[in-house]
Structures are given as C-alpha cells and as structure tokens.
Amino acid sequence: MTRPDPVQTATTERLTALSLPADQAAWANAGRAGALARLRAAGLPDRRDEYWKFTRPETLVQPLPPTAAVFDDSDESPLFGAVDRLRIVFVDGVFDPAASDDLSAEGLTIERLEDVARTDIHWARNLYGTLEQAGQTPVPRPLASLNTAFATDGVVIRVTGQVSRPVNLIYLHGSESSDATLHNLVRLEEGARLTLLENGPAAARFNQCTEVDIAKGAAFDHVRAQGRDHERRAVTHMFARLGANAAFRSFTLTVNGALTRNETVLSLTGDDALAHVAGAALGDGGFHHDDTVFVTHDAVNCESRQVFKKVLRHGATGVFQGKILVRPGAQKTDGYQISQSLLLDDDSRFLAKPELEIYADDVACSHGSTTGAIDEDALFYLCSRGVPRADAQDLLIMAFLGEAIEEIADEGLRDDLAERLRAWLLRRRDG
Amino acid sequence: MLDIKNLHVRLEDGDKPILKGVNLSVNAGEVHAIMGPNGSGKSTASYVLSGRDGYTVTEGSVTLGGENLLEMEPDERAAAGVFLAFQYPVEIPGVGNMTFLRTALNAQRRARGQDAVSAADFLRLMRDKAKMLEVGPDMLKRPVNVGFSGGEKKRNEILQMAILEPKLCILDETDSGLDVDAMKLVANGVNALRDAGRAFLVITHYQRLLNHIKPDVVHIMADGRIIRTGGPELALEVEHNGYGGLLTEDAG
Ligand SMILES: Nc1ncnc2c1ncn2[C@@H]1O[C@H](COP(=O)(O)OP(=O)(O)O)[C@@H](O)[C@H]1O
Numbered sequence: 001m002t003r004p005d006p007v008q009t010a011t012t013e014r015l016t017a018l019s020l021p022a023d024q025a026a027w028a029n030a031g032r033a034g035a036l037a038r039l040r041a042a043g044l045p046d047r048r049d050e051y052w053k054f055t056r057p058e059t060l061v062q063p064l065p066p067t068a069a070v071f072d073d074s075d076e077s078p079l080f081g082a083v084d085r086l087r088i089v090f091v092d093g094v095f096d097p098a099a100s101d102d103l104s105a106e107g108l109t110i111e112r113l114e115d116v117a118r119t120d121i122h123w124a125r126n127l128y129g130t131l132e133q134a135g136q137t138p139v140p141r142p143l144a145s146l147n148t149a150f151a152t153d154g155v156v157i158r159v160t161g162q163v164s165r166p167v168n169l170i171y172l173h174g175s176e177s178s179d180a181t182l183h184n185l186v187r188l189e190e191g192a193r194l195t196l197l198e199n200g201p202a203a204a205r206f207n208q209c210t211e212v213d214i215a216k217g218a219a220f221d222h223v224r225a226q227g228r229d230h231e232r233r234a235v236t237h238m239f240a241r242l243g244a245n246a247a248f249r250s251f252t253l254t255v256n257g258a259l260t261r262n263e264t265v266l267s268l269t270g271d272d273a274l275a276h277v278a279g280a281a282l283g284d285g286g287f288h289h290d291d292t293v294f295v296t297h298d299a300v301n302c303e304s305r306q307v308f309k310k311v312l313r314h315g316a317t318g319v320f321q322g323k324i325l326v327r328p329g330a331q332k333t334d335g336y337q338i339s340q341s342l343l344l345d346d347d348s349r350f351l352a353k354p355e356l357e358i359y360a361d362d363v364a365c366s367h368g369s370t371t372g373a374i375d376e377d378a379l380f381y382l383c384s385r386g387v388p389r390a391d392a393q394d395l396l397i398m399a400f401l402g403e404a405i406e407e408i409a410d411e412g413l414r415d416d417l418a419e420r421l422r423a424w425l426l427r428r429r430d431g
Numbered sequence: 432m433l434d435i436k437n438l439h440v441r442l443e444d445g446d447k448p449i450l451k452g453v454n455l456s457v458n459a460g461e462v463h464a465i466m467g468p469n470g471s472g473k474s475t476a477s478y479v480l481s482g483r484d485g486y487t488v489t490e491g492s493v494t495l496g497g498e499n500l501l502e503m504e505p506d507e508r509a510a511a512g513v514f515l516a517f518q519y520p521v522e523i524p525g526v527g528n529m530t531f532l533r534t535a536l537n538a539q540r541r542a543r544g545q546d547a548v549s550a551a552d553f554l555r556l557m558r559d560k561a562k563m564l565e566v567g568p569d570m571l572k573r574p575v576n577v578g579f580s581g582g583e584k585k586r587n588e589i590l591q592m593a594i595l596e597p598k599l600c601i602l603d604e605t606d607s608g609l610d611v612d613a614m615k616l617v618a619n620g621v622n623a624l625r626d627a628g629r630a631f632l633v634i635t636h637y638q639r640l641l642n643h644i645k646p647d648v649v650h651i652m653a654d655g656r657i658i659r660t661g662g663p664e665l666a667l668e669v670e671h672n673g674y675g676g677l678l679t680e681d682a683g
C-alpha cells in the first residue's frame with residue numbers, strides 16, 4: 001500500500017510530538033510501553049470509528065490542542081467551597097503545592113504519580129494501566145492508552161479507613177494553549193470509604209484517566225463538575241472494578257465546554273456490588289457533550305444504574321452511548337439505564353445508542369432513551385398559577401434534571417450543584 | 432367584575448371558529464354557571480380567559496375589573512386574580528406540589544408588590560386549607576398531580592384555588608370523575624371561598640354540581656354562543672329535558 005492510512009498517520013503525528021517520561025521505575029516503564037503498544041495497535045480514534053460515530057475526535061487527537069480562552073468564574077463562589085475537604089490543585093496539569101493542602105491525612109495515603117512512577121516497589125504497579133487495559137475489550141479506548149503511556153502526573157490514593165473528609169482535585173486552567181494529561185489511581189481496601197470531588201476545566205485540552213479499584217465492602221463516591229470554560233476540550237476515562245459488596249457512585253455536572261467525552265467503564269466482579277453513574281449536562285451553541293458508559297456485570301446480585309440528562313439549546317449536541325453487558329452466570333442482575341435530553345429549540349440535537357447484551361437468564365434490565373421539548377401544557381399550567389414563563393421553564397428544566405441530581409448522595413453537595421444549575425439557567429435568560 | 436363582550440375566537444392553526452360572539456358579565460359576589468353540550472366551546476372560553484396559547488381572538492373584548500385581560504400574559508392574569516381549575520389538571524413530574532404552590536403564591540405576591548410568604552407561614556396556610564379538602568401530607572409531598580386519582584387531581588385544583596385566593600374562579604368540569612363524597616368536598620371548598628369580592632364561573636355538563644354550589648345565574652352555551660341565560664331553574668330544565676329542546680329553540 002502506497003497510500004498512507006489516515007489513522008496511522010494521525011497516530012504517528014501525535015506520537016512524534018510526545019516523549020515518554022524519563023527516570024521511571026521498571027514497572028512504570030513496562031506499563032507505559034504496554035499502553036503504547038495498545039495505542040499503536042488500535043490507532044487513535046478516527047471519525048470513521050463506530051465508537052466515535054457521534055463525536056468527532058480530531059481535536060482530541062491532533063498534536064496540539066485548539067486554543068481555549070481562560071474563563072473568569074469569579075462571579076460564583078468556589079465549587080465545594082462550603083465543604084471541609086483536602087484540596088489538591090493542578091494548574092494546566094501541573095501540580096501546585098502552594099495552592100494545595102498537606103497531603104497527609106488519616107485513613108489514606110496520597111502521593112503524586114510523578115513520584116510514585118519513580119518508586120520501584122509500590123502497590124500502584126498492580127493497578128497502573130491494569131483497568132485501562134481490561135477496559136480495551138470489547139471496544140478499544142485508545143485515548144486512555146495514550147494517557148497511560150504519557151501521563152506526567154496525577155494522584156495516587158490508597159484508602160484504608162472510612163474517610164469522611166473528601167479529597168478534592170481542583171483542575172485550574174491558566175494558559176489558553178495548555179494540554180494536560182493526568183492519570184489518577186485510587187485503591188480502596190476492604191471496607192474503606194472515600195469521597196472524591198473533582199472540579200475545573202484543567203486545561204485547553206484535558207486527557208484524564210482514573211482507575212479505581214474498590215475492594216470488598218468498600219465505597220467510592222465521586223462528584224465532579226467540569227468547569228465553565230466555553231472553549232475547553234476534555235476526554236476523560238473512569239475505569240472502576242468493584243469487589244463483593246462494593247459501591248461506586250459517580251455524578252458529573254457539565255456546563256459549557258466545546259467538547260467533552262466522558263467514558264465510564266465499570267466492572268462488577270464481586271457479588272452484591274452496586275454501581276451508579278449519573279450526569280447532568282447543559283450547553284448551548286458549539287457545546288458537544290458525549291457520555292459513553294460501559295457496565296459489565298460479572299457477578300451475582302449486582303445493581304447498576306445509569307442516569308444521564310442533557311439540556312441543549314442554540315445548536316448544542318448531546319451524545320449518549322451506554323451499554324450494559326451481563327456475562328454468563330451474572331444472575332439476579334438489576335440493570336437500569338436512562339438517557340434523556342431536553343431540547344430547548346429545534347437547532348439542538350441528541351444522539352443516543354443504548355445497548356443491552358445479556359447472557360444470563362435471571363436478570364432484570366431496563367433501558368430507555370427520550371428526546372423532547374418543554375411540555376407546553378405543563379408550562380401553561382405553571383404560568384396559569386402565576387409563575388412567570390421564564391421561571392416556569394427553569395422549574396421544568398430542574399425537574400427534568402432531578403433524577404440525575406438525586407444520584408448525588410450528599411445533600412449539601414446536591415443542593416450546591418443544583419444551585420449552580422439554576423444560576424446557569426438564569427444567566428441564559430437574556431439570550 | 433368580568434366583562435366579556437362579543438368574543439370571537441378561532442384556533443391559531445387553521446380558521447376554525449370556536450367562539451362566535453360570547454357576551455357575559457359577572458359581578459363580584461356572584462356565581463354563574465355555564466352549561467352546554469360537549470364541544471360547545473366552554474373549555475375554550477376558560478382557556479382564552481386564562482391566556483393559553485393556540486387561540487386567536489378575532490373580535491371582542493374581555494376585561495377584569497376594567498383591565499384588559501387579553502393583553503396580559505397568563506402569569507399576569509393570575510396575579511390580577513384569574514384562576515382556572517382545569518378540566519384535565521396537568522401532571523408535572525419532578526416538581527413537588529408544595530414547592531409549586533409556594534412558588535406560585537410568592538410569584539403572584541411579588542407581581543402585586545407584596546412580601547413573600549415565609550416557609551413557616553406557608554406551611555400553616557397549607558395545612559389549614561388541605562385539611563378542609565382532605566388533602567393528605569403525601570399528596571402535598573408528591574410531584575404535582577403525579578399518581579393522583581381523578582378525584583385527587585380535582586381536590587388539588589381547589590386546594591390551589593383556596594391558597595391563591597383569586598378574584599375570578601373558573602371551574603371547568605370540576606365535577607367530572609368525582610363520586611358524591613368527593614363532589615361534596617369540592618363543593619364545600621368552593622362554597623368556603625364564596626365572598627362578596629369574588630366571582631365564580633362554574634362550567635359543567637351536568638346539573639348535579641349545581642345542587643351543591645348554588646348559582647345565581649345559569650347560561651347555556653351552544654356552538655360558541657350563549658343561547659340562554661336564566662336563574663337556577665334553567666339548570667333544572669336541562670336536567671329534565673336535556674339540551675335538545677334548548678338547541679332546537681335556538682335554531683328556530
Ligand atoms: N386545540 C384544538 N384543536 C382542535 N379543535 C379544538 C381545539 N380546541 C377546541 N377545539 C374544538 O373546539 C370546539 C369546542 O371545544 P371545547 O372548548 O373543548 O368545548 P367544551 O369544553 O364545551 O366541550 C370543539 O369542536 C373542539 O373540537
């Protein structure tokens with residue numbers, strides 16, 4: 001073949017611009033090399049890839065990110081500001097020790113990937129790239145492999161106790177051409193608990209990969225808000241493995257951003273585990289938001305729940321690709337999946353591909369996907385009771401988002417995020 | 432209080448005329464009943480008064496206390512005192528009944544330049560009114576009308592009316608789908624609101640509700656017009672003879 005394969009060309013171009021981190025421990029080198037090999041084999045995503053049918057990957061793939069103006073969000077109080085939390089700050093993907101709290105805390109150890117990857121003997125060797133690699137079948141996720149190969153930093157957390165004070169990763173965006181690649185590892189030992197909060201746009205372009213290993217009886221709660229910068233781009237992967245009786249609960253709020261692809265890959269490997277993943281996304285104009293979820297049931301009596309809601313206006317695009325795979329023997333599986341969009345005008349669109357694949361006979365799985373406009377009858381009913389039209393519309397939008405927001409277990413966090421959603425809607429009143 | 436003059440209305444899409452010259456005046460303190468066969472335009476009249484989209488007024492006027500209702504948005508009409516108890520109350524998943532009512536009450540108060548009612552005061556108000564209509568706490572907590580039976584929906588409408596204390600109460604077939612006990616509850620709720628400063632338009636297909644809510648004036652509507660107006664005896668006439676006689680009278 002003389003004509004160059006465009007996928008190979010794009011992959012080579014991107015790789016040429018990158019170099020593997022130096023001075024790594026042998027296990028880290030091996031992990032990165034393995035990821036690089038996976039990446040080379042799969043090639044970076046191309047718009048002809050079935051898995052990227054609804055989202056164009058070019059700007060996530062190209063060597064340099066499109067510039068993204070830094071957004072001034074000082075009109076709102078800092079996110080999670082009311083919560084007593086341990087803050088870890090990255091600016092454009094670079095750890096900022098001065099802005100971060102002391103990393104030592106009871107019931108958990110927090111280290112930086114940059115340090116850990118240079119340490120020969122470390123528990124992280126068994127996790128780094130492991131869940132990412134497992135998550136490559138049946139569908140390749142080459143941008144996650146890219147991350148494992150080249151991630152410069154991130155946090156490495158091992159939780160042994162029932163930690164009540166959340167860890168908050170704050171991703172600040174400082175330069176309009178920044179390109180950040182962070183890889184986080186979280187290992188919850190038996191019976192441990194942790195709440196991880198994440199917020200901020202991180203960079204002009206952000207490639208984030210988080211691997212979470214949840215041992216028997218442990219619980220991981222995750223609440224994330226992706227930053228209000230209009231031009232930022234992000235591809236995130238959350239890989240989680242759940243042991244028996246383990247719990248995983250994740251909620252993501254996304255407003256604004258030019259392009260967001262959030263992939264969540266969950267594997268229920270122990271009996272009686274529970275995994276909930278939810279998201280609320282609101283956007284207008286060039287906003288493109290993609291939630292791609294893959295839940296594998298590989299144990300008995302597990303529950304999984306996917307709840308994704310999108311409010312789109314002025315030409316925004318929402319994407320949902322969600323799959324529940326029930327492996328042979330995963331009896332008594334309770335799987336639920338709902339993806340819904342509310343289109344506030346005719347210019348916006350929602351593309352959904354919900355899938356169930358079931359190889360066990362004693363399971364209860366349901367899924368649904370809807371696209372709709374504001375219910376005019378409900379709107380009139382509210383107005384006829386004296387509620388001004390704009391308020392009534394916001395009330396209905398918040399009601400629509402309700403099922404997703406309800407997935408945030410902590411009431412304070414739930415109210416805080418709901419308030420920010422209302423503020424977003426209020427700011428949209430003028431145009 | 433309410434003056435409807437020569438009101439002509441057609442659907443916004445298409446030219447189908449529905450109201451063809453309605454004249455109606457209701458004074459404060461009065462209860463007027465509008466009866467008529469299905470499809471005569473009763474619900475349309477109630478929607479046009481409360482400002483629903485989809486209708487075009489081609490002729491005539493509607494004023495409330497001298498103010499032109501037709502120029503106001505639905506929420507402005509509500510603040511001015513219009514309330515419609517819907518024939519088919521709308522279910523609104525995700526919006527709690529209490530939240531909804533408090534939002535509505537305070538929106539109306541704000542529009543009238545009054546202070547908001549505090550959460551505690553609202554709760555007290557709600558409890559008193561709910562008791563009278565036998566609306567239980569679980570109905571108040573549930574999303575608006577979601578999972579309510581037909582009767583519960585209608586009681587919820589009257590509860591809203593009792594809390595919002597409108598000047599003009601329009602009841603569109605509030606009796607439909609109610610058993611006798613529920614109808615008595617609803618009628619008691621309405622009668623408790625009867626007041627020298629308040630007017631009622633009670634739309635009904637059957638005479639039966641009017642045994643409990645005694646009207647001062649009864650109008651018969653047919654094919655978009657009011658064809659007869661009389662006292663309570665007119666309702667009894669309909670009860671005994673049906674609409675047939677009245678309609679042929681009109682045609683002849
Ligand atoms: N939105 C609409 N679309 C089509 N026809 C309508 C609509 N609203 C009312 N109509 C028609 O107008 C007439 C009056 O209806 P309505 O006001 O509901 O009567 P009533 O309440 O007296 O039964 C009927 O012929 C009905 O079919």
Ligand SMILES: [Mg+2]
Binds near residue numbers: 473474475603604
């Ligand atoms: Mg009707």
